[in-house]
Amino acid sequence: MGIKEFGRSLEDFFIRAFYNYGLILGRNPGPFLWIPLLCTAACIPGLFMLRINLDLYRLFVPTDAPVRTEHERSQEFNRMPDGNLNMPPHVSNRVPRDVWTNNFEYSLDEQMGLTFDASRIGGDFNQTRVKREARGAPISLPKGKAGEKSDILRFYVVHKDHANILSAEYLGPLYRYTNEMMTVTHEYEGKTYGMEDFCLKGDGKKCDNNLNVWIKHADVLFKDGKIRNNPNLQLSYPVMYLFNRPKDIGNVIYGVNVTGEKNEIQGARVLTLHWFVAYKQSHHNDLAYIAWRDALMEFWHTKEAESDFVIIPHNDKAMDDEMMKIIETTVPFAFPATIMLMFFVVFSNWSTDKRKSKPMEMYLGVWAVILALIITFGLFFYFGAAFNPVTSTMPFLVLTVGVDDDFLMIAAWRELDRKLSVQRRIALVMGDAGASITVTSFTNFFCFGLGYFLCSTPAVADFCLITAFGVFIDYIMQITFFAAVLTYSGRREEEGGLASCCYKKTPPPTITDAEAPVDAEAIRAEIAESKRKISQETDDSFDPTHHGKAEEIPYMHAFFRDTFVPFVIRNDVKVISWIGFAFYFVIAFYGCCLLKVDISPVKYIRDNSPIQTFVALADKYIWADNVMPSFHVMNPPDFRDQSARAKFNAMVFQLEHTDYSIGRVSTNFWLWQYQQYLNDFPDVDYKTEFYKRSRLNDFFNQLDYSQYRPMIKILDNVTDGEPCIGAFTFQTSFYGLDSWDKRQAELFHWRRILNDHPQYDLFLSGIFSPFLIDQRRTIAPSSMQTIGCALAMMALTSIFFLPDAQSVFLMTWCLLSISMGVCGGLALLGSDLDSVSMGCIVMAIGMAIDYSVHICYRYHRSEERRSAAKVVDSLTSVAWPITQAVSSTLFGLASCAFVPAYLVRVFFQTVYLVSIIGLFHSLIWLPQLISAIDPCERVPLRKRVAPQ
Template sequence: MKFFGCVDRALSTAFYHYGKFIARHAYLFLFIPLILSGLLCFGIFFLEMEKNAEDLFTPYESIARDDKAVINNLFPINYTHFKGGRFLSTTERVGTVMVTPKKGLDLLSREAVEEILHLDEVIRNIVIKDMKGLRYVDLCAKWMGRCMPDNFLSALDYDAKNIVSMPITYPVIQKGNQSFFIGASLTDINYFNMTNIVQSASIYKANYLLSSSPELEDLSIEWEYAFIDTLHEFESPYINIIYFTSNTISDELLSLSERVMPRFSVTFGVLFMFAVGSCMMSDWVLSKPWFGQLGIISAGLAIMSTAGLMGIAQVPFNQIVSVTPFLAIGIGLDDMFIMLAAWRQTDAKLSVEERMGKAYSEAAVSITITSLTDVLAFCIGSYNPLRAIKIFCLYTGLAITFDYIYQITFFGACMVLIGRREAANKHCYTCKKVLPKSEAKTTWYRIFCAGGGFKEQDSVSKKDIEPWLMQFFKNHYGPFIMKPVVKFVVLISFAVYIGLAVWGCTQVREGLELKKLAADDSYAYKAFELDDEHFNEFGPPVQMVLPNKLSYWEPETQNQLEMITENLEKSEFVHPSMFTTSWLRTYNRFLSQIGVNITTLNQTMFMMILREQFLKVPEFSEFALDINFNFSNMNKPCITSSRFILATTGLFTSVEEAKFLKEMRNEVEESPIDIHVFGPSFVYTEQFLIVAPTTMQNLIIATICMFFVALVLIPHPICAVWVTICVASIEVGVIGFMTFWGVNLDGTSMINVILCIGFSVDFTAHITYAYVSATDENPNKRAISALHSLGMPIFQGGFSTILGMFALCSSPAYIFRSFFKVMLLVMVFGLFHGLLLLPIILSLFGRFMRPNREKQGQQHEAVKTEETGDEGNEKSLYNNLLEGETLDQIITTI
């Protein structure tokens, strides 16, 4: 296994010398990181908040985005000649209000309708605070010179008395030659027996469409905020109102970030106390409270440097990045505990310089492995088609990089200064020299002041210099789990765990509802929830766009288009043909009504009647929005592009939306005619198609990469295999059990799965590296030795990360709560694998792995070199180690 240990030996030797170098130049390594982070933090002032949900949660290579661009080019929206049903985006400027009756009242009663009319009047009279005093009528999207009317209120002639005398039919009210479609206005309908006449309805919805033209967009945004303020103060004895605007999602994304960041101060305080408490002992010289404080500061410097550098690089901040500080502090403390454990493992009689070399030769290699794998996991995650996740991975990967840099520089310098205090037998708080406990003259002095004095002792008991938790792992926990019956129970429990996890993976739910981007207690959450649950009978329209020239007058072409349209209408999520807006179908009926034989029409006649007669009928004039003509050849004018509008239904969940999108695309891909299908929600729905395959791709790539990293850095191939198996096991467990906890597989939980990879390696690599580094012949004793060395810091690191994320468990938003849930699963399963399962497995396979005799010889010779001061022999020893010579050769050389 000499080949597999060469990298470990080289790193261990390099860090040994590096640790000693830091000890000789502590202040240099202390101040340079402080100056660097101080300079970088000015970049925070250049950070920009990105709150466009469409950009954040739409894939980079988005078919929907491309289709949207094509349609926008072919059919640009004219807000002075605007007709509903032809939206290109869910972010069209609009104010939406939904009305429910108060208890005991019918929504279709005269009192409730009068209140709805009053509400409509209030909204239309909202005045924005600009120099012109503009109202809705000045900013609205118009058709035939008027604001888009509300169909339900128009059918009532804006008179509440008509609700009593006029039968309300659903989904269309017919009055003479006029038809009023109210399918999108009323929901939860009850009918009179065996009729389509409405007896009652539960919810009314109205949209106030605004112009998004460049010259009016800013004013429309201002009107939206005035709309929110006005409705917030609106009160009525008969109706309740719920509302939102096109700007609501962006505002919620910004608001959530602002609400979650103050929790960081709580996390900081809790972790501060935990870190300090974890570094305390009953000995006032060996206690290191400043260690814990400086570990927090080191992580804080990494966070500031990351934010500053990203601000300088103009990488925007978003809602999900708000979680990065919580993660960075948890990871930073994990590394700190590893460094502290390595320091405690060194001989207290050695010089500070030698102790630093030895501590770094052990701990720095271990945290290098885990930091490298963490950063690698986020590098893989940054190649993500969703911009929100890519940005998060960039921020967090950089934060971990800075944390590692400051850990081996700034924190190392702090270790030196604290080590010098300990070597001088000074009190951990007062920094005054104190007497050992054996020389204390009073009880009070022994309790509050005394400590240290180990350099003067001939022999030092481990009980005197090691925390009780390290002793617990060595004397109680380790021997207990090495018992055969305990091993059997743990392996059976692991089999049950894997079975449940795999079953959970088969039950994974995909998708992120819009309401989950908002806070639970916000008006937006209630509005999106009500809209999602009740207004899907007539959902967002879908455009079927024909971007190229076609011979529309030819029966064969018409038959092809009819067949394609009918196939699309067969979907369970599309209303039947009576609700499809098709200019071609309507035109053919018009030709039949005026007695024209369709089959005899040539191109010229077809086009002439279409333009000169059909489109000039007021009832059909809206179809001019769906046809583009080319008159470059007046003898043969043609249609360059056109579109039909399909009405959707039953799209209640993101899973159904994804299924519908796939159905539509599969249907048009098989068509002999070039067709684009597009709905305003498709840009969001598209992420649901890529979440599962992208997650699996990232997991597979990352797991393979982790295996090769472990194979190179952990000096035994069997250990690399078991690390990889444990990583895969934790991943399966997290994905499976998050399903049981109500967390969907979506854009945000995909981030958690990426995190899972890095943290899984943290737990398993530390204990595996310690096992391989142990020198005992007995596999069980080597496992106990590994737990003794790193059981405590692994437990502290996992627990500190849970504490770091705990503030998110009560967050008012699903995104942050799901973060906490998944991270808790990662920590619990990681601790189970790292502190229980993996030591048992390593002990079972230990007979296939030789103990590290070379490391034992290296340590012995290093001590000898330090005691004799023979620098030439020291250099020769480590050079030979780097060259991979055997222990016998090294001894011969010396």
């Protein structure tokens, strides 16, 4: 059996199966109505198990991105014990994680407030993490006790004219403001809260402003220009040197102007204020903290009014809060969208002819989609799936797809002869529209299922998975719940269906003795017998694939048959429309050429979010100046060997001399400081004492070098004097990375350098927004692979449901054309190629096939002989329900235009583009193309005799 014969057999099987299913449903629709309702009720408890995933790393880092491996290995490094340099050799004494992470503190040096000691704060927090966090990269917050909430209060300070802020004119008042901020209080639910309630402090200590005392000392430094000539002070950036000791200042100032070989600071545009937060977590305390944080911002607003400062707040959970705001902003719009959709379907299906009017039926059709959404989310949440900002657009999509199926079923019902029994009519509806919506539902399900397996971005993959399941459940609801609604409506069609209460009841005609020459009871018996015979007809006596239509069709169906289609297939109209198609093609192609990869944090926050100001500031200064990744060495060389040290230093030299490297002055490497320390002892022999534990211990106990201790992992079970450093990290800084293209290129350059030295088992971490960088490289090939596979599989799948080569070709042509129009349209509307638009394009492919399939499916099943007549026959059946489907989509989703978020805006634009472009293809260009390439008279497919 060839593929064509197989497809035809499969189609006949579906039609026959749905017809028989319809006979069963029409005979007893009750279970098909109540079972879906009971299933929905059973799934409602799952809605209360809602979990929300706001982790940008887990949502938007591609599963195959190198940063995932780097992140996992950095966690592995952090889990390694520091080791004990005081323990005797050969004794294993691995210190528990909760001990060695609770004795480290960030404090301020007496001169500039930029060193570390080990007595005050506690928690897994080190200098590297502070610098990393200040530059926008993800870090670990200070860990408090169990049940404590940790955060960082941070305010970026800039001059309103972006002038140099490192001057006494600004530094003195700014430090005074930070002290005043410590006294800000706010009353929440009858209790007054202040800094003492939320700051991170040691036992028995009060909150202090030590983290910002450097501003006070900087005021002194820049007030007296003579101090620049002090030989004990080198005011360089990002590392300054006090008495030849390095002090990292890259985490507190940005937009720095430097001069000379030593990068001496001339000025800066951005200063950073920090406070660590830790408090006992509870719902009440969380709300009180947020309210107090808002009061702090009000305090800074008053200072902005009396100064030239602009204060930009930012905290470690800001992006999480923003992701939550997108969900809170988007999901409520599903309610007005549903209401608007209900109004549309009710009024678009109202008729003065009560037998044709179906407003209540379509209203319940919308409820069928709502029930499908409840089941979908209830099951997903019950089994642990998390909700995310991308998934928040899924209800809107399922609403549009589900209501489309309702329109088709209603249209199929209206086409049938009313003389047939309700049971027979619902069976024919299922055999006709049921098979048609099965094709589109299956292709949508398959397209989103394919997107789940092919999309490497977890948030998009989750969206595809839950949408695929939602489409499937909605399909089940349409062929059960809505079909049962249609059956009950048919039983009362003469009274107005389910909306019979809205129509004036007409009393049935009575038969009087004068009017009836024969017995009235005999007539009633004859009618009853006729109905009984109709209901008992077998499949052998009634062909579900070939049946007569109603003599009188609805007005809009007649309009398309008598007016619209004859106009569209006129030769002069064809010429004009294809000129229009040429313009469309050129514009779409031009738009596709403009589509470029551009992934930025602004794509994941609201347009009116306060974080927009921070992102603009960070993009210009923070992520551009002094980027300091951590380079992890998991297989250190034997540093007792001079050649081994030289080779390793050569590798560091490569990192220090890239196009954007600051250079040696910015490198933070314990080895060089340790060698300098050992050189103070002339009698030290590197061969025997380099790894001597007492030497290492003395070195790390020095105040200036204690910052390096968390960067090194000591092996406890190594003989004293033998290489005992199991792993370590070092940093060097880069600047001038003022665009994401530069950041991406530099990151891959770093990785190439590390890959050239596999003997050290190197990797990096702590880069700027790692969830963005790797996406920029993988999104284009991943998108092409996903979109290409989706297009190819949709075309291949259509062979089994459209057993006609011409129909397959036409459907594929429409799919490619619509997809190109959507991609080009998104680019022209300002969208870029990113994880969000990729998911929307996959969605567009699934939606684009719907309208084309309905036209092609009806065309190849038409029993007319000439193409023009077949086109008329096809559009008479489906043009109006397709128009209703598109109109309901545009009307129902109009509220999404008011959601000020890129995530929702791209979804909204995609749905509108695919709906409008798809409507033009299905009602104009596709019928014209069919009539042009299939002009000959032929035997309809349904009447052909299968080859023996």
